[in-house]
Amino acid sequence: MTAENNSNMLNFLLFGFVTAIAFYSGTQFNKPSESTEAVNGSNIDFQHVSHASLYTTKKFDDGAKEYSTMLITDLDHESRDGKRWRSLVSRGFLKVSADHKHADIHFDKDSEYFVDTNIAAGGRAMEMSDLAVFNGKLYSIDDRTGLIYQISDKKAIPWVLLNDGPGNVIKGLKGEWMTVKDTELIVGGLGKEWTTTDGEYVNDHPMWVKHVSAAGAVHHVNWKDVFIRVRRAAGIEYPGYMIHEAVQWSPIHRKWFFLPRRMSNEKYSEAEDENRGTNVLIIGNEDLTDFEVVRVGEENNKARGFSAFQFVPNTHHQLIVALKSEEKDGKPVASYACVFDVHGNVILDEYLLHGPYKYEGIAFA
Template sequence: MSTETGQKNSNFLNFLLFGFVTAIAFYSGTQFNKPADPQAQISHASLYSVKKFDDGAKEFSIVLVTDLDQDSKDGKKWKSLVSRGYLKVSADQKHANIHFDENSEYYVDTNIAAGGRAMELSDLAVFNGKLYSIDDRTGLIYQISDKKAIPWVLLNDGPGNVHKGLKGEWITVKDNELIVGGLGKEWTTTEGEYVNDHPMWVKHVSADGAVHHENWKDVFIRVRRAAGIEYPGYMIHEAVQWSPIHRKWFFLPRRMSTDKYSEAEDESRGTNVLIIGNESLTDFEVVRVGSDEHKSRGFSAFQFVPNTHHQLIVAIKSEEKDGKPVASYASVFDIHGNVILDDFQLHGPYKYEGIAFA
């Protein structure tokens, strides 16, 4: 994935986007950066269906979203492909498979863009009984409902006082908040020269849309240090989850290298690393997941499989060549790195960047 070229969008266009989207959001009832309501009731309802088999196996409904990059442009709108399917896990949790029904795909679209690009959805999360995703071009969080993408909250980059929208890459839920993060590395030029730390901030979003910005620079430095990486080496994050069962953080880095960032080399720096951190993000365990023979494949999303006490993970990897998507793969493994389903190729030359049980 190219992580640097989006910086070239003009500040003027981004300023116009920010004002335009904010006006629309207020008009539709969305409120930004307001105080959270301490009495707000949070729904913890699940959205997935589960089918039980006589042999004890269970099948869960899943939904995936794509980041079509520049191919998201469709006339005067921008679109993202949504696919629905099923994950089946055996009773002993030693076998798994994924399948999709006919006519399981549909598009969601928008006419809100930044620099001529939009609807490049990254990650999915079920929060407050609703399904959300984020556009990594505009910083807009969308609710996905009834085959529509409904704008909810706009997140801007860095400390929250800049014109550029957040390049959101991952979403998780912790303590009644939606937490949204970016790449987790210093923003650099395509040759790896330092620009700023904006991608190292995370956003806390309450159920009523209040936003709090938090600097995670020290956190991301500690995470990559656990894997033996120091700046100018780097680690790119698109798959981060909080587990309320383990009370721990889980990171599946997309790319990492002890060398300085290079856009030309980045596509071959995929990882097979799972990093588990304590709640305060001060102590980490590094787990190897299977082999690392396919260095062009990098983690783009994951979720804990329901009814497994957060012992099983279903993850998505995507592969690109010269900035173009080649394929995506699903895998299932446990938190100790034992692989149950190894890189099952998903249909289409798409870059899937989000998965949820819904």
């Protein structure tokens, strides 16, 4: 057996091992008669999770506040580094004026570092999408393997494996967004039908979402009707489509917020999709039955699509910091950060971030 075959076999065994752990975790999902369960030698209360913040705050004499911020990349094919795969992490700061009318963001190139892994699927890995602070820890998801990683001490530590669709398939979830609602981490994918590159229907797997408990137990929920209602609110009907990479739940508003990456009334086409970016914010009630559509700003560069967002701290979830990324012929061109309020008023125009990278996750950490 060659060295390359040995490497592939090791990756397969590692992936299988993590899959087995995730399957076992899923079979233990929140038994009704048990509110706590021993995990790694400690008791985790399923009804209570930590909502502690991880960011630092600097206060200025004029009332402005500056928050520590983290970004993570999806490097696609460029994530491979020999026999390992990696993702670039950048750290910076978001400053917001006291009246919330002005904002500034900057990232320090010297603070960049890589997190890596040797767990891959199909020769690809560490194509990270989104960041979420859950139960006092920072998490990201690899959209190739479906693995949720804890990001800690400049390392990516495997936590839970998410299967695609209803959870009974071999393929890992192409996870694109993460949010926290009450005591669960909710992870979702593209939110559209899986199709061929020419838009021919294959399955509904990307329309399932995953509810993950603090102990790592997974519950699979079909959101097909939800995603249909979301796109219908913006006037999109199948075979038209809407792609989601940026979804958040707001416990302050008790509402859902969607920033679609791309949408079109036309059938999906891989060749055309790169120029179907949006400037739309869709706000839904808690039951996801009633929606409001808000236009963000007056202009829309359709080559740029939303890839992630977070509510800015201490603004009562009135301000949003969002990422947009741009691709050409399937390769990353640039990423941008912007700030706007929930009514669509732009506070900070799209600010070019360092490097030809596709930043797909942002968190205050």
